[in-house]
Amino acid sequence: MNQEFPVSTGYKIFYGVIALGMIGLGAFLLTTPTPGSAAIYLFPLFFIIGGIILVADKLKSNISIYPDSFVQTGLFKTKSIALTDIKGFRIESKVFYIESATSKMTVRSYSELADYRELLLWLRENYQDLVAADYKADLQKILTDQSLGYTEEDRKAALKKAKIISFTYNILGVVLFLINFLVGHDAFYEGLLIMYPIISIFILFTGKGLIYFYINKQSPYYSICFGAFAAIVAMFIKSMDNYYLLPSGHTLPAFLIICVVFFLALKFANSEKAATAMGLASIFLFLATSLAYGFCTFRLINCSFDKSSDKEFHASVINHNITHSKGTHYHLVIGPWGPQRDIESIDVSQFEYFQDTIGSTVNVHLKKGLLSIPWYTISK
Numbered sequence: 001m002n003q004e005f006p007v008s009t010g011y012k013i014f015y016g017v018i019a020l021g022m023i024g025l026g027a028f029l030l031t032t033p034t035p036g037s038a039a040i041y042l043f044p045l046f047f048i049i050g051g052i053i054l055v056a057d058k059l060k061s062n063i064s065i066y067p068d069s070f071v072q073t074g075l076f077k078t079k080s081i082a083l084t085d086i087k088g089f090r091i092e093s094k095v096f097y098i099e100s101a102t103s104k105m106t107v108r109s110y111s112e113l114a115d116y117r118e119l120l121l122w123l124r125e126n127y128q129d130l131v132a133a134d135y136k137a138d139l140q141k142i143l144t145d146q147s148l149g150y151t152e153e154d155r156k157a158a159l160k161k162a163k164i165i166s167f168t169y170n171i172l173g174v175v176l177f178l179i180n181f182l183v184g185h186d187a188f189y190e191g192l193l194i195m196y197p198i199i200s201i202f203i204l205f206t207g208k209g210l211i212y213f214y215i216n217k218q219s220p221y222y223s224i225c226f227g228a229f230a231a232i233v234a235m236f237i238k239s240m241d242n243y244y245l246l247p248s249g250h251t252l253p254a255f256l257i258i259c260v261v262f263f264l265a266l267k268f269a270n271s272e273k274a275a276t277a278m279g280l281a282s283i284f285l286f287l288a289t290s291l292a293y294g295f296c297t298f299r300l301i302n303c304s305f306d307k308s309s310d311k312e313f314h315a316s317v318i319n320h321n322i323t324h325s326k327g328t329h330y331h332l333v334i335g336p337w338g339p340q341r342d343i344e345s346i347d348v349s350q351f352e353y354f355q356d357t358i359g360s361t362v363n364v365h366l367k368k369g370l371l372s373i374p375w376y377t378i379s380k
Contacts, residue, residue, distance in 0.1 A: 005063040008114040015058045022051030063113060065122065070098060072105055079105055088128035091120065098123075099130060131218050139220040148208055159220065162210035166222035169203060172196075173227025180234040190238055190304045196231035197262070197293055200224050204269035213270045214285055228289070235296035243303040244346060246339065246366075246374040254302070254371045259294030263287060302371040310365040310376075313338040317356050321345075332356055332378075337364050339374070346378060355380060 007015075026047030057075040064071040071080045085100040098105040110116050142148065148155040176196060183189050203211055203224055214225040245251065266286045319333035330352070331345045348356070356362055366376045 002067065003065050003118075005065075005113040005115055005119050007058045007061050007112050011112040012058055016055050019051035019055035022047045022054070026051065058112075063107060063119060065119075070105070072107060079103075081105055086127055088130040088133065089123045090130050096120070096123070131216075135218055135220060142210065142220060145209075148210075158208060159210055162207055162222050165203060165207070166211050166224050169200065169224045170227035170230075173230035177230040177234045180237055185238070185241070185304065187304050190235075190300050193231050193235045193238065194297055194300055197228045197289075200228045201262075201265045201269045204266075213266060213289075214282065225285075225289075232289070232292050232296060235300060236292065239296045239299035239303075240347075242377050243299055244344075244376050244378075245299070245302070245369075246376070248369075248373040250369075250372045251298070254298040254373065255294050258297050259290045262293050263290035266290065298371060298373075302369040302373045303367075303375050306367050306370045306375070308368040308370075310367045311338070313364040313366060314361050315364050317358055317360050317362060318343060319358060320356070332362070334362060334364075334378075338366060340364075348378065352378075352380070 026044040029044035029047070053075065060073060060075045062073040064073065068084075069080045069082050070086065071078065081098055081100050081103060085102070087099050087101060089099065090097040094111055095106065095108050096110050098107070110119070113119065142159055143152050143155050145155060148158040173196060176193060179189065200213065204213060211222050211224060213223065213228070215221045215223045263286055266289065267283070270282065270286070315334040315337035317332050318335050321331050321333075323329045323331065328350075330348050330350055332348050332352070333343055333345050335343055363379045364376050365379065366374060369375050
């Protein structure tokens with residue numbers, strides 16, 4: 001077979017228009033008189049060079065199938081795999097992978113290729129779908145694992161139970177997230193939010209290896225990350241709502257302790273033995289999840305469960321402004337008060353923004369914090 005699959009004409013025109021826009025914008029900025037150092041010209045040059053590289057890459061990009069090899073040609077390099085060495089392929093959203101025993105070729109945005117359906121059909125007719133093979137291997141491993149039951153029916157029942165647990169956990173996580181918009185600051189609700197990702201650790205430990213924190217979509221195993229993420233997003237919203245922390249030496253230790261403990265628990269609870277597990281990528285997922293959980297948790301524990309009496313101070317509103325990045329946000333700039341010697345911009349509701357005009361006074365309620373991190377709230 002001798003056939004080439006370049007980027008389709010429609011996509012070449014599409015990217016050509018984008019490239020012309022980038023080059024035009026760069027040329028306009030480059031010829032517009034601007035005071036400053038020579039470094040300021042790097043920005044328009046970035047647009048010009050980026051536009052040229054974009055259109056050149058799309059013109060050069062090509063997949064070729066020869067009688068003895070599969071070749072991927074790009075702007076900066078060409079990669080080839082002998083047809084006899086190809087072990088199989090994986091197809092994901094807008095990406096497919098060609099794998100051999102020693103290398104892996106990644107073809108991104110394959111739907112931009114002319115006659116890409118014919119290319120995918122050729123792959124399916126000639127090589128093994130490794131995603132389907134992994135699914136079959138994992139399912140067979142489950143159905144022959146005697147630790148899940150003495151009979152195959154027992155193992156199928158264990159798999160069904162894992163499905164129910166993961167589905168229930170994910171749905172309840174979404175419910176907790178939605179409740180966030182119906183309740184104000186409530187210690188019981190925020191305690192549930194803190195506990196919910198911890199429950200995921202318990203589920204992973206007791207899931208008999210059938211439940212993962214995250215698993216590739218096409219897998220007989222189940223994932224609970226969606227429910228945990230929903231709870232963490234709700235935690236973030238609550239932890240950032242009207243809780244203002246003062247600088248403290250206890251902040252970093254509290255944050256790090258929670259992050260490290262949660263990360264280690266998540267890592268040891270998530271036993272990656274399946275062919276479809278993420279491997280090294282899961283480490284970064286666990287780290288990102290732990291950082292987000294740690295940030296929200298130390299703020300909620302410190303503020304939501306703080307029963308100390310507050311000290312009231314008064315601060316003047318010296319400015320206010322509205323920003324529109326990812327929604328409309330209202331800010332008050334308040335002057336020094338109590339231990340806070342600097343002016344500070346704080347987020348407030350639309351009602352508070354229009355109520356507290358420039359020159360008015362707001363009440364600042366300072367508390368010690370359960371973790372000894374001072375924090376305050378603002379009222380009229």
